[in-house]
Amino acid sequence: MKKTVTANISGTVFHIEEDAFLRLGRYLDSIRAKFNGTDGREEIMADIEARIAELFQQRLEGRNVVSIADVEHVIGIMGQPEDYAGDEGAGAGGGPIGGDPTRASKRLFRDPDDRWVGGVLSGLGAYIKMDALWVRIIFIVLLFPMSFGTLAFVYILMWILVPRADSAADRLQMRGEAVNVDNIKRVFEEGGERFKRGAEQMAKEAQDLGKEWEPKAKAWGHEAAQTARRTGRNVGSVLGKVFGIFFILSGIGILMVLLSGAVGLSAASWTGSWAGGNTDSLDLGGLLFASSAHAIWVVVAGFLLLAIPVIGLLIAGFHLLMNTRTPRWLGWSLCLIWLAALITAITLGVGLGTDFRQRARNRTEAPIMQPTGKVMHLAMHQQPEESWSYGWTFDHNGFDWRDEGLQIKDGQVNGWWAECDVERSPDTLYHLVVQREARGMGNTVAATRAEHITYTYAQQGDTLLLSPILNFPQADKFRGQWVRFILQVPAGGAVHLNEGTQHIIDDIDNVTDTWDSEMVGRTWTMTGRGLEDLDTTTIHNNSRDSEMQRREEEQRIYEQHQRMDSLRTKRVAAIVFRGPAPKKLKASGSVVCHPERVSERRISPQSTTSSKRDASSGTPKHDSARADGDDNASSTEEPFAFRMPNLLNIMPYLR
Amino acid sequence: MNVENTKAQMRKGVLEYCILSTLSRGEAYPTDIIDSLKDAKLIVVEGTLYPLLTRLKNSGYLTYRWEESRSGPPRKYYKLTTVGQKFLKELDDTWDELALAVKKTTSKNP
Numbered sequence: 001m002k003k004t005v006t007a008n009i010s011g012t013v014f015h016i017e018e019d020a021f022l023r024l025g026r027y028l029d030s031i032r033a034k035f036n037g038t039d040g041r042e043e044i045m046a047d048i049e050a051r052i053a054e055l056f057q058q059r060l061e062g063r064n065v066v067s068i069a070d071v072e073h074v075i076g077i078m079g080q081p082e083d084y085a086g087d088e089g090a091g092a093g094g095g096p097i098g099g100d101p102t103r104a105s106k107r108l109f110r111d112p113d114d115r116w117v118g119g120v121l122s123g124l125g126a127y128i129k130m131d132a133l134w135v136r137i138i139f140i141v142l143l144f145p146m147s148f149g150t151l152a153f154v155y156i157l158m159w160i161l162v163p164r165a166d167s168a169a170d171r172l173q174m175r176g177e178a179v180n181v182d183n184i185k186r187v188f189e190e191g192g193e194r195f196k197r198g199a200e201q202m203a204k205e206a207q208d209l210g211k212e213w214e215p216k217a218k219a220w221g222h223e224a225a226q227t228a229r230r231t232g233r234n235v236g237s238v239l240g241k242v243f244g245i246f247f248i249l250s251g252i253g254i255l256m257v258l259l260s261g262a263v264g265l266s267a268a269s270w271t272g273s274w275a276g277g278n279t280d281s282l283d284l285g286g287l288l289f290a291s292s293a294h295a296i297w298v299v300v301a302g303f304l305l306l307a308i309p310v311i312g313l314l315i316a317g318f319h320l321l322m323n324t325r326t327p328r329w330l331g332w333s334l335c336l337i338w339l340a341a342l343i344t345a346i347t348l349g350v351g352l353g354t355d356f357r358q359r360a361r362n363r364t365e366a367p368i369m370q371p372t373g374k375v376m377h378l379a380m381h382q383q384p385e386e387s388w389s390y391g392w393t394f395d396h397n398g399f400d401w402r403d404e405g406l407q408i409k410d411g412q413v414n415g416w417w418a419e420c421d422v423e424r425s426p427d428t429l430y431h432l433v434v435q436r437e438a439r440g441m442g443n444t445v446a447a448t449r450a451e452h453i454t455y456t457y458a459q460q461g462d463t464l465l466l467s468p469i470l471n472f473p474q475a476d477k478f479r480g481q482w483v484r485f486i487l488q489v490p491a492g493g494a495v496h497l498n499e500g501t502q503h504i505i506d507d508i509d510n511v512t513d514t515w516d517s518e519m520v521g522r523t524w525t526m527t528g529r530g531l532e533d534l535d536t537t538t539i540h541n542n543s544r545d546s547e548m549q550r551r552e553e554e555q556r557i558y559e560q561h562q563r564m565d566s567l568r569t570k571r572v573a574a575i576v577f578r579g580p581a582p583k584k585l586k587a588s589g590s591v592v593c594h595p596e597r598v599s600e601r602r603i604s605p606q607s608t609t610s611s612k613r614d615a616s617s618g619t620p621k622h623d624s625a626r627a628d629g630d631d632n633a634s635s636t637e638e639p640f641a642f643r644m645p646n647l648l649n650i651m652p653y654l655r
Numbered sequence: 656m657n658v659e660n661t662k663a664q665m666r667k668g669v670l671e672y673c674i675l676s677t678l679s680r681g682e683a684y685p686t687d688i689i690d691s692l693k694d695a696k697l698i699v700v701e702g703t704l705y706p707l708l709t710r711l712k713n714s715g716y717l718t719y720r721w722e723e724s725r726s727g728p729p730r731k732y733y734k735l736t737t738v739g740q741k742f743l744k745e746l747d748d749t750w751d752e753l754a755l756a757v758k759k760t761t762s763k764n765p
Contacts, residue, residue, distance in 0.1 A: 047705040079700025
């Protein structure tokens with residue numbers, strides 16, 4: 001007595017004895033494997049099945065049941081799998097037709113016929129319809145970045161829990177089609193009992209494995225030696241294999257770097273620190289994007305955008321090295337994932353760029369007291385702390401690196417990038433004008449953000465203390481928030497730049513075109529031509545030669561420091577000293593700054609915005625009063641990009 | 656290199672030509688083609704024919720139509736396309752040249 005199975009082969013129903021059915025199923029599977037990666041595989045399979053059905057019909061002649069002898073006969077006619085040469089260079093096309101005779105509910109088994117250790121991975125491969133080799137490669141690749149123990153533990157657990165495909169029926173079910181939830185459930189339900197039995201069995205299997213691997217290792221050595229000899233003969237294939245190895249190694253290398261980068265970035269968000277000491281990358285991401293989650297998506301998308309081509313490199317390498325064929329679904333899904341990552345990155349990037357589109361500027365006048373003497377001293381309100389110090393050492397060596405100073409604290413963002421400029425006053429008084437700007441999707445949003453910015457300044461007698469630190473709410477995001485103090489000095493008045501102010505002054509126009517860092521520690525008087533250091537001009541005026549030397553020196557420094565954002569035409573005017581005899585302007589001495597004792601005035605958005613918003617339009621144009629007014633215009637219209645923190649410069653910036 | 660492999664390669668080369676030639680005599684379904692090729696001892700096992708037919712069809716040399724069969728699954732009847740006919744003509748010429756060349760080089764008396 002034999003059990004029969006009903007099978008539908010190419011539209012005809014056959015009763016097949018079980019062993020014959022298994023034989024036929026294996027035969028078709030191995031042929032299918034032969035045509036792996038060939039275009040039109042399903043069509044060829046459908047043709048072959050149709051022919052098999054026809055042959056069965058001819059052979060049965062009224063009999064009801066197909067026996068193993070019938071199957072062997074038909075296989076004899078059709079040819080062994082070895083006879084089917086892989087059909088290289090097949091044309092495109094060929095739709096999938098035909099049914100699969102091995103339709104059965106699917107269960108996860110360990111494959112004892114194709115195993116390295118416990119047969120777990122080959123069983124898994126059969127279950128997910130993937131070549132066991134690929135499953136193993138993925139497993140080994142994953143073994144390194146994931147902690148070795150976790151994956152090894154999962155493997156051992158599966159070795160214990162997943163039953164071995166012992167009977168032929170099991171093996172068939174192992175390759176069955178439908179993913180059956182019941183089976184997965186059963187694995188867990190029977191887990192307890194199975195664990196006990198499975199562990200015992202595993203111990204026995206592991207013992208056998210040791211014996212089994214000994215000859216295998218020898219065979220491998222032999223095979224490897226043979227392969228080496230064989231490849232030695234063929235330079236072309238050797239070159240291909242060298243490239244393959246190179247691809248694989250570099251692929252793995254890049255992948256490692258990417259993974260460690262991603263891991264490092266996510267680790268930094270938990271424990272590490274950014275510039276401010278307590279600003280982590282996640283907060284920083286949240287400061288740019290709608291939420292920290294968006295930032296994580298950007299990182300994930302970016303990672304995938306980079307990693308998937310690397311995986312492609314790996315696949316190419318394996319193809320060159322071992323002539324493996326990539327399952328088509330892998331290529332497709334990688335393509336799809338890559339496209340999804342690209343779309344995500346573009347969507348978020350464009351969204352971010354849109355929120356930078358409009359710039360709003362808010363000009364207010366901050367009340368100050370007029371200096372009692374002729375000189376207003378400019379000093380730093382806060383000396384930079386250690387944690388802020390990174391970055392501004394490169395202050396005038398190209399870009400404004402000082403933007404590194406960024407700190408998030410109690411829902412507030414503290415940024416070290418407020419700047420100060422000195423201009424001519426429209427009247428006879430000193431004024432402090434504060435220019436705040438921010439960006440946003442629309443003008444209103446940008447203006448609101450600009451109003452949210454707070455800045456700090458204080459006055460102690462004749463000394464004006466300016467803070468380079470500006471604050472804005474974290475909820476506002478980073479949208480190019482920026483503050484520029486403009487000290488307006490009346491004609492005949494003077495400003496002394498105290499030590500330390502080189503960190504806040506920015507591109508102050510002066511008659512001698514002296515560089516910012518060289519302006520510090522000197523007193524500058526607003527003459528008819530602009531800001532002049534009367535001490536220097538007098539000294540140099542005494543000797544024409546030294547004046548020439550000074551100008552040459554200045555020219556040299558200028559070229560050395562030529563900044564990208566101040567490439568305006570240089571005017572080296574002939575310096576002819578006209579004016580009163582030099583007098584000692586530094587007589588008052590430098591003011592010692594004690595920020596804690598200074599009467600401090602912190603401008604909050606509520607107190608300034610309503611009353612001072614119109615100040616900008618109310619401020620008269622004062623450029624016309626200057627002899628060289630056009631020289632001054634560029635300072636307020638510098639390109640925005642240089643003020644963005646360098647980290648953010650890489651973000652797509654849409655105007 | 657072994658004899659079997661060389662033989663198989665030689666057979667494989669002319670197989671496509673023979674399939675096209677068979678079809679130039681009219682429509683046929685795979686079993687017809689197999690029979691004529693088996694008679695000529697060109698193929699030993701049938702399975703090798705199907706990939707070739709699919710490839711020729713995908714290259715545009717063949718088309719097929721379905722025809723119901725009284726005893727079994729519907730059959731594919733293949734026939735040459737115009738492109739296939741042109742291709743066959745070229746192959747005819749090539750074969751003549753080749754046969755001549757082989758004859759010349761392998762004949763004993765120079």
